[in-house]
Amino acid sequence: MPASPTTPPGPDAAGDRLLLGTLRRSGRWPAVYAGAALAGAVMELLLPGALGHAVDALVVPGGPGDAGQAALVTCAALVAAVVACDALTVLAGGGGRAQAGRWLRTRMVGHLLGAGPGVTRRFPPGDLVARAGAGAEEAAAAPESLIMPVALLVPAAGSLVALALIDPWPAAAFAAGLVAIGVVLRAFLRETTAVAAGYQEAQGDIAARLVDALAGARTIAAAGTEEQEVGRVLAPLPRLRAHGMALWRVNARAGVQAAIVVPLLETAVIAAGGLRLAQGAMSVGELFAAARYAVLGAGVGAALGHLNRLGRARSAARRVAAVLAAPVRAHGTAEAPPGGRGRLEFRGVTVCVDGRPALRDLDLAVPGGTVLAVVGRSGSGKSLLAAAAGRLADPDRGEVLLDGVPLRRLGRSALRGAVGYAFERPVLFGATVGEAITVDRPAGTAGPAARAAAADAFIRRLPRGYDTPLDAAPMSGGERQRIGLARAFAHGDRLLVLDDATSSLDTVTEYQVARALTEELRDRTRLIVAHRAGTAARADLVVWLEDGRMRGLGRHEELWRDPDYRAVFRLDEPAPAGPPPAGAGRDAAVPAVPRHAGGAGPEAG
Template sequence: MTPRTEAAGPAHEAGPRAQDGALPRDTDTARPGAPGASRRAGRRALLRALGSQRAALAVGTALNLLGGGLALLQPMAAKWLVDGLAEGRSTTWPLVLLGVLVLFGALVVGASYFVLERGAEAVLCSTRQRLTDRLLRLRVPEWERHEPGDLIARATSDTTLLRQIAVEGVVAAVTGTAVTLATLVLMSLLDLVLLAVTLLVIVLVGLAVGAVAPRIARAARRTQEAVGAMGSGLERVLGAFRTVKAAGTEQQESHRLHAVAERARRTGVSAAVWQSTAATASALAVQLSFLIVLGVGGARVASGAISVATLVAFLLYLFSLAPRVGQLAEAVGQFQLGVAAAARIDEVETMSTETVGPRLGTTGVPARVRTGPAAVAFDRVCFAYRDGHPAAHHQVSFTVPAGGTTAFVGPSGAGKTTVFSLIERFHDPDSGRVLVDGADVRHWHLPELRTTIGYVEQDSPVLAGTLRDNLVYGVPHPTETQLEEVVHRTRLDALVHRLPHGLDTPVGHRGGRLSGGERQRVAIARALLRRPRLLLLDEATSQLDAANEAALRDTVTEAARTTTVLVVAHRLSTVAAADRIVVMEEGRVRAVGTHPQLLAGDALYRQLAATQFLTREGRPPRAGPGR
């Protein structure tokens, strides 16, 4: 049995219900491991993400350190100036030095900021590119286990946090630590007693910040998950906008979204509480340090232990140390936010993606089958959409020779659409083989397999963009002549003439400006424009009127002369004209034959013809022996 890869991410509601009666995905996918393990994975993921721009971040950090070093020299220059004033010496050079330090330091800090921001934007861009590449290559079962809105949030809001961390978190922590240590060294040169007082307060702050850091991490993780849930809720509603309007459930859905937003607010407030606790502790430490140093330093000046200039320099260092301590406390919170975001991004990296496979002709698929209609065969295929659930296919076997039309019929849930999903390799069988041109589809180079196939889905999705964009979607270099021909064959001429800008008219989100029948014709036209060797039509004409359905049936019949057509349909007019018909029931192949053969020999087919199809005479066909 082929093992099925499970998701390695947080639980989400199942995706869309599997087609053709397949069972939906479980809603209890595996949650992340222990909090400690999740944080460690997040830290590793954060460092990997930042590593792509380590050169830019290193240069920016170096410039930041240089700016901090120049700032550290300013109190010494100020001490030199005060000493000169006290001793009556010239203050020209001390003033010049102080001015140069201030000006040059500002320029260095500005350059550092630019380099870091540019590096952070590069981190953001590369992470989003890598993430979107991964998302587009997810296996269909993996995609079905996650809400699209949450995946979108990971590629947008979570990656934005990485950019923030690159500048405000990691770099701030590095430069803040280095400058703080250098400041403490210079303060020790001025007076060890005042340094001891300062260190005592800093240690107390460090303990407080260390205590709240894990709480910041947990709150940040919950906040990001709440933001993902908000995106999922919006995607759910906007994806069925007309249904919401028709059902009059705007208020109900609004309350649902408000509840999600409120949950995001609460988790955000929780994170803010712990971050403000750390910030308050650091601010309090600065104030206490200043008051204590001022009192103790004043006493030491009075006793003659130190000079006024030394106390002034020490206080200046203390003032420069204060924002650094606050910066370190803030960096802890920012780092925890980045770790939470990186962990969610890293979960996408662990989701299973499609295996492309070898190129055509390298293993098992001979190059001679690249042209002409494709043959299809199922060899004892068993398949279940989810482990532990009833199988959608039980030992399904049939053969479709190259060329002609083969129709699949059967009750809802019989496994008809699953046939198409397995041919397209949206799913892989648990056992048995799906063969195209005699080779297992798992041995095909996946892009070449799908280039061979034209697939029209049940709901005939249309993408936002122009009508032209949708017709040529996935079609390399179509000519205007080919485009005009397929528009005529699928009876889209009237639509093109009616639209204000013809083929270049936007069709709206999910083709909302087109009717259901027009969307189906666009999907069929797109499939025909690909000139596939195998054409899969899943209820492709269900929303067409009789005239358009008859015209497209003729188009499909014409296409069947040069390609192999597999069609799932419930209209007798479509099924009866097929070269062969496969009758499916409860995931099994019940019978295979032509329309007259099945009318005479299969009771289920006769029942379907009498109830779901329209017979040519408008009445049930003559009964005959069946199974």
């Protein structure tokens, strides 16, 4: 049974925790960055005092002397140290961003693939690409953006202490100015985080629309709707521009406020110091040092740029954390019992999509070795049943068992060795055509699986046969489908699931594959999402779905008597009095029934 639900953390908390995770996963670079930044801050903090001593030594009667020369050497050494620290922070910042970005992208891609196809129901693929790309890059800048504002507090606090040691009046003026700068920075960070979230959401929306358009490029070209699609893809541009202008306004307003507050702070400190100099309470060198400390401490206003990046990093981290919150399928450790032939059981299975049941209260027992056809109109739940059969989708209620073992209890390798999937548009991976079939199975399994999928002949015509690199083996849609079928045949030892996996095959090849399914692969259960009456007629058992519920279960010729069942295949002729007509029968070589609408495209149900 699924684990009891727990209250997930809020998006702000999850995003901030992810930022701290990037800090920990950036290796030694954040420590180097922090050390260099703090060392540079300390050197800058020491520099005004050294300059003040140098001024006092230079203005004394009789020339600078040894003390003045030593003060000048000290100042030069401090300046050189500041420059070296700045260079090291640039290097460490770049290294940390690269390592953090690599960790974020690796974690996100691994999580997406581990969460399975269900995550794309919550997030469009294009938006996921934007989050894993630009979003991860912006979030990876968090370590640098977190450390530098803190490092800038060191010279500010040190300047306040140094001014207090020189004279309390300039220190009081400086403290008042720091409070005003802190108010400006706090408001800036809050506003930047909020506005950046809207900007990044608009970017993700454009990316999602573009990916959809690219997936349907042939349809768009055939329909001549390029201009309309350009308008649809770029429809969020006004929203993107509005958020971009808002970001600029926030930056400009904070910049103006800092441009007013910082000079006023410096002027106040110098004015207070001048009055104390006139009273004889400060020397010229101390006034010079106080002025330098005011400039150095007010440099905390330079944190605006770092806080801008931090605000964008926070909003990006929240978007990445929302994806990482999608549950990942946890696998058990059980092995499938020996000797099983793929007995498949659905016990009270309900699967929800967007919070609504799309497959409801399914109770079904399929004997091992059965050819099961799943029939229904588009949206009836066929593909969802096929996904639940091999745990591409977990039930919200109920349990699916394979040879008596709940799928949740099976180990990952045991599950994928027992269940083989073939889809309409298979993705091929591996270095060669042979590896695309075998994946982790022995190389010797490629040939038999390819022959069963009617792929062996065209593979042998390739320049290097099964050893032909995938990128050097251009294939038609039907040939790719046959490779996908061969991969499923090589892996599904107990259960084969075919979801519209023969839609691009010609009738002769489809018949060859159908014969292999019914004759050569009898040692396993075969679940076929059927769009043709001929496919259903060749099955041992047909489950008929309607609106996510099982409306009928039996042999094709039995269900054929129901006109509603015939209407699934869009047959207008009256119900036959006897068995199905020729071409729709169990032994028909070529299906005579046309595919229903939508059968050639992706199955939405």
